[in-house]
Amino acid sequence: MKVLVPVKRVIDYNVKVRVKADGSGVDLANVKMSMNPFDEISVEQAIRLKEAGQADEVVVVSIGVKQAQETLRTALAMGADRAILVVATDDVHNDIEPLTVAKILKGIVDEEQPGLVLCGKQAIDNDMNATGQMLSALLGWSQATFASEVGIEGDKAVVTREVDGGLQTIKVNMPTVVTVDLRLNEPRYASLPNIMKAKKKPLDEKTPADYGVEVSNRLEIIKTVEPAARAAGITVASVDELVAKLKEAGAV
Amino acid sequence: MAVLLLAEVNNGELAMDATAKAVTAAKALGDVVVLACGGSAAAAGEAAAKIDGVSKVLVAEDDSLSHRLAESTAALIVSLAGDYDHIVAPSTTDAKNVMARVAGLLDVMIISDATAVVDADTFERPIYAGNAMQTVKSSDSKKVITFRTSTFDAAGEGGSASVETVSAAANPGLSEWVEDKVAESDRPELTSAGVVVSGGRGVGSEESFALIEQLADKLGAAVGASRAAVDSGYAPNDWQVGQTGKVVAPNLYVAVGISGAIQHLAGMKDSKIIVAINKDEEAPIFQVADFGLVADLFEAVPDLISKL
Numbered sequence: 151m152k153v154l155v156p157v158k159r160v161i162d163y164n165v166k167v168r169v170k171a172d173g174s175g176v177d178l179a180n181v182k183m184s185m186n187p188f189d190e191i192s193v194e195q196a197i198r199l200k201e202a203g204q205a206d207e208v209v210v211v212s213i214g215v216k217q218a219q220e221t222l223r224t225a226l227a228m229g230a231d232r233a234i235l236v237v238a239t240d241d242v243h244n245d246i247e248p249l250t251v252a253k254i255l256k257g258i259v260d261e262e263q264p265g266l267v268l269c270g271k272q273a274i275d276n277d278m279n280a281t282g283q284m285l286s287a288l289l290g291w292s293q294a295t296f297a298s299e300v301g302i303e304g305d306k307a308v309v310t311r312e313v314d315g316g317l318q319t320i321k322v323n324m325p326t327v328v329t330v331d332l333r334l335n336e337p338r339y340a341s342l343p344n345i346m347k348a349k350k351k352p353l354d355e356k357t358p359a360d361y362g363v364e365v366s367n368r369l370e371i372i373k374t375v376e377p378a379a380r381a382a383g384i385t386v387a388s389v390d391e392l393v394a395k396l397k398e399a400g401a402v
Numbered sequence: 403m404a405v406l407l408l409a410e411v412n413n414g415e416l417a418m419d420a421t422a423k424a425v426t427a428a429k430a431l432g433d434v435v436v437l438a439c440g441g442s443a444a445a446a447g448e449a450a451a452k453i454d455g456v457s458k459v460l461v462a463e464d465d466s467l468s469h470r471l472a473e474s475t476a477a478l479i480v481s482l483a484g485d486y487d488h489i490v491a492p493s494t495t496d497a498k499n500v501m502a503r504v505a506g507l508l509d510v511m512i513i514s515d516a517t518a519v520v521d522a523d524t525f526e527r528p529i530y531a532g533n534a535m536q537t538v539k540s541s542d543s544k545k546v547i548t549f550r551t552s553t554f555d556a557a558g559e560g561g562s563a564s565v566e567t568v569s570a571a572a573n574p575g576l577s578e579w580v581e582d583k584v585a586e587s588d589r590p591e592l593t594s595a596g597v598v599v600s601g602g603r604g605v606g607s608e609e610s611f612a613l614i615e616q617l618a619d620k621l622g623a624a625v626g627a628s629r630a631a632v633d634s635g636y637a638p639n640d641w642q643v644g645q646t647g648k649v650v651a652p653n654l655y656v657a658v659g660i661s662g663a664i665q666h667l668a669g670m671k672d673s674k675i676i677v678a679i680n681k682d683e684e685a686p687i688f689q690v691a692d693f694g695l696v697a698d699l700f701e702a703v704p705d706l707i708s709k710l
Binding site (some may be wrong): 163166274275276277278279281282283285287288291292293294295296311312320321323333367368370371372374376377380382384385386389392393395398399401402 | 502503506529534541542580625629654
């Protein structure tokens with residue numbers, strides 16, 4: 151079975167986000183970029199499936215700017231076998247919408263015929279939480295979102311999902327799209343020898359047109375602003391003072 | 403045109419708080435028609451009919467719709483979509499699972515976690531874990547939206563909308579339910595609680611988390627946890643408050659042993675009153691706290707419990 155893993159290049163999760171003065175978005179120029187943390191978990195899961203003999207090839211794909219090849223090299227260094235880069239924009243500030251990403255991924259799925267697509271549940275930039283579900287919809291496949299456990303049993307995947315009240319386990323027909331949540335695994339670090347080896351692994355460069363997809367956004371950004379700041383509070387000296395303040399504020 | 407609102411239904415019961423908050427958001431867009439669906443959904447439909455501002459309730463009951471499976475639920479919504487310009491839901495894990503699939507099937511972009519309605523096409527939503535707020539205008543003919551419930555007040559009860567039955571769509575037969583592991587608790591539900599007490603990495607162990615629970619019980623509060631506490635195994639994931647967990651906005655939020663990472667602040671900074679107890683006076687949590695107490699939580703929390 152082949153596993154396809156889409157990965158997104160996003161602002162590093164440790165970087166403090168700054169809104170651009172013109173309100174068009176968040177400043178990404180000269181900012182450290184990394185693989186979306188949820189996508190690291192899906193790459194790790196795909197590699198573990200291969201190590202367990204349940205997958206025979208892990209293909210990673212990224213859709214965005216040309217620099218996303220660094221993100222793909224990271225995934226290759228972790229242990230993915232080959233990569234596909236779909237250059238969909240030359241502007242790092244142009245975030246390709248999940249619907250467009252899902253359409254391009256569908257084109258790749260049609261070509262590659264994977265048995266499983268493993269996605270991060272959301273990207274930490276636009277926080278949409280949509281690409282996996284949309285891809286599944288376009289393919290007419292089953293979906294299992296927010297996975298904290300993934301098992302393959304013949305032509306079914308058994309997936310435990312993180313839901314509001316606790317956990318839900320479902321069994322879905324393969325091929326399927328699984329989106330992963332935080333507790334599924336802890337991604338490995340790439341070793342130096344593997345980083346060197348990853349430079350020689352195949353990386354195909356494509357365009358959206360190769361999959362018959364036109365890149366256009368359905369959501370126009372009207373403005374982007376900093377969130378309203380909270381007024382500064384006070385430091386209390388003791389538990390007694392805290393209780394008094396809470397009573398004063400009518401909070402207890 | 404009317405708005406179709408997917409009610410949050412769990413095992414035949416309406417989650418009133420989440421649904422009523424989404425009704426408040428949806429009312430700004432037109433007449434609200436609530437869809438209650440599931441293996442059993444009639445009682446949930448009756449309950450939804452009483453929410454102020456609901457003009458009609460549709461009830462769909464079918465085995466294929468039980469356990470909120472995405473494929474069958476999305477197929478049902480798409481079969482009804484022709485009559486509506488807006489298809490909306492409260493931003494729960496179930497709705498995030500289903501609604502993005504609905505948007506994919508309808509070939510429209512989803513607008514997830516909307517926090518404000520500007521006009522019929524324009525919505526505000528947080529990005530980058532709430533570190534920026536973005537206003538987006540949709541060019542799609544149909545809008546599929548999930549509303550972040552913590553930013554809307556619940557609509558009242560007192561309505562008496564008519565209830566109609568609709569049929570399930572053909573079962574795609576792609577998935578089946580195996581089991582639910584739901585944490586049984588007498589405490590209020592995290593996202594709708596008036597008071598939340600959360601513990602972080604500073605709590606130090608799963609055993610010590612009992613202290614957080616005692617304080618919560620004293621306050622009649624729900625228990626929350628930071629991602630660090632969840633990752634360390636001190637607390638279950640469904641307690642997680644933050645960008646990757648639940649977003650809460652209670653009247654009182656008590657953060658104990660929580661440093662205040664950006665990803666946690668994203669989940670609680672809209673709380674009315676924030677109390678922080680941490681021994682590190684440099685902890686970023688103090689920057690959002692109304693009342694900060696620099697103290698060892700193992701001394702301060704028992705003291706607080708005895709004095710409340």
